[in-house]
Amino acid sequence: MNGEELTEQETALYDRQIRVWGADAQRRLSKSHILVYGMKGTVAEFCKNIVLAGVGSVTLVDDREVTEEALSANFLILPDENLYHGKTLAEVCCDSLKEFNPMVHVSVEKGDISTFGVEFFGKFDAVVVSCCSLAKKKLINQKCRKLPKRVAFYTVDCRGSCGEIFVDLKDYKYSKKKLEETVECQLEFPSFEDTISVPWKALPKRVSKLYLAMRVIEQFEDAEGRNPGETSIADLPGVLKLRKELCETNSVNESQIPDALLERLLIGTSEYPPVCAIIGGILGQEVIKAISGKGDPLKNFFFFDAMDGKGLIEDISEPKPVS
């Protein structure tokens, strides 16, 4: 780490958070570059958090137009048609985000993210994707993992009153203070593809139902060629059929994935602002931890369901072979 000091401005602005994670962590944050794909409400909250935290730069990718639905849960989009007319979601959010912290460089990257090469992703320290199809998630994750340097990879999705975060930090080494000592830690994160390939039968019996339900919906959208979130209650029969097949293949009981849960995920494709704030806050802290190297990262899935108010961490990885 080159010992560039924080400027007087930065020290004054970041005073309260430097007291949480230290000046060194703040320096690392100020040099970091984050890529964000899919500007829905939760991601808007996440971006707000990391911009306030003082990352080096945030690059937004989302060429979709602003819609009525986007206005309902994305507070970065002010309901003034003059401001958003003719602009993409990424462009409008970029304009708003800049205001939160002039020291952070916020910009827009246009184009189809699946066509961006490995070197493109190499410019970033963390990549966060949302509203992403199964195929795209795997592809982007693979490109990130190909790079020699570590590019932290996250997926985040909120459907109705549920939220899911996935974390992939590859081989993550970090140190932490335990009482008076410094302890060196190492964690190995599986890729998204490897994670979801873990046979369901091998998962703990009490694994979050939301994990399984999201995988069913994910595969349904993939098989039907739908855009993420493009579902409705009319799809329920098809989804239930897919659930039956997947449960048979995986030798698990269908009751593990309740009908009611699948219904909620199919219908509730728009987001609740409070859930966006909760998930956006958690994801923000995860990215800050990974960039600063301070704090135990979440490994490797997080689920939230406002119906029961529970927040669950699931560590889904291949069981280590018994020697």
Next chain:
Amino acid sequence: MGVSCGSQGKLTITDDDVIEKSNLSRQFLFRDWNIGQAKSTVAASAAVSINPQLKIEALQNRVGPETECVFHDDFWENLTVVISALDNVNARLYVDQRCLYFQKPLLESGTLGAKCNTQMVIPHLTENYGASRDPTEKQAPMCTVHSFPHNIDHCLTWARSEFEGLLEKTPAEVNAYLSNPSEYATAMRNAADAQAKDNLERILQCLEQEKCETFQDCVTWARLRFEDYFVNRVKQLTFTFPEDATTSTGAPFWSAPKRFPRPLQFSTTDPSHLQFIMAASILRAETFGIPVPDWVKNTKMLAKAVEKVIVPDFQPKEGVKIETDEKATSLSTGSVDDAAVINELLFKLERCRNNLPSGFRMKPIQFEKDDDTNYHMDLIAGLANMRARNYSIPEVDKLKAKFIAGRIIPAIATSTAMATGLVCLELYKVLDGAHKVEDYRNTFANLALPLFSMAEPVPPKVMKHRDMSWTVWDRWILRGNPTVRELIQWLKDKGLNAYSISYGSCLLFSNMFPRHKERLDKKVVDVAREIAKGDLPPYRSHLDVVVACEDDEDNDINIPQISVYY
């Protein structure tokens, strides 16, 4: 979410604070150009630009007993729900009491760094906020702070207290006297206690013995403060309690955690001594409205000015009382002839006042930790570190000093956002209505670990007597303008023997005092009016009394407040 966006909706927000730079790292409704403006007004207009349908009113009042004229009965009665985001326990307890009284849901939350905590308080469904309290942060005993510090926190607490006393409270007292000398004098004569005597002594000191007219006077004051705090007081302390002193049980007096202090020796070659003088003299000058000359920041010239100060010799005295009892809460020592001394002091003050230029006032300084150019933190750190040096306690840098003395709460945007989201989810349930206690969630989370812990709120404790049961949410109502006797009889009919009745902090009746018998046949409201001396608000038609009762087996029964209508 669309809350308070309908034609009948209203969101009232209040905060007495203004925006400063360090807020911007998480209070994202504010921008750089809002620094200095009122938080509530700026937040309100930012919120309206996000959703123009929001009906919002922004106030700048604290919520406490002193603003009950603003947040009066009607205000509370018209609320649907209260959401608090306070930064101290006392304010939370007050709001909790109000919500209890007016039976309003309270959605309470707080963050500390990466940790966040939410608690839902729902009338009749959950316990109130005050029902379970974290053990309060232990405040060091007064004698520890004043004479026997053993860590830097004690030194900083002392420093903060001295700062406030010297630069804020005393100048404010001076002004109170000068603005209204006869009223002030009467108040002091009426009080006739140790506190009044102390006040007058300090005012006289400011206006007579230690009055400053030039900047050199301020340097003198600073140098003499140094001598008093870090030399003379220590000499006196170790004279009264020598190093080999023993307690009444024969054990060494100066045993751990007490640390034996040594006096400092002032030297113009010690930069920390000079820095102390600089900060102290600059701030003293500010309170007297004396301009600060440029040469102060030049160490050589400052040293020269300090060397001019004549420092009187000090001899420790016999028989000086130094408080060693940890349970003592006051350092003022009262004595029989306080009243006479007070008169003498007032006479001297009057003479002083006549020699002052007309309209003379001092300028009290309010501690502002975040302005790096105001010398406040310099003085606090200086006071604390010199004291630490006396007691061989490791000193701290200005940043750490600011953290401790400024009682700063570390804060980040992420846990703040999470706490807000969790509270808003519960808000849906409150507004929906008719939810059971099991539907609500209290959360504790620590994003650093990460840890997420959710639980159902705890129902309120149920108290029973005969066939009645009640919780802290209940209030009993007695109409018809009853007399004290009638009130007592009403309770007797319930099997409760009332032995004392209070209204606020006034005792209306107690069966311990024979002379209270004459109050039995008076109306409760009239007794209250007599004793509380016109404390009854005109807009109310009832008063709330707390009655202490026993059952027939002499067991104390904790009954609800009783609203007596008249």
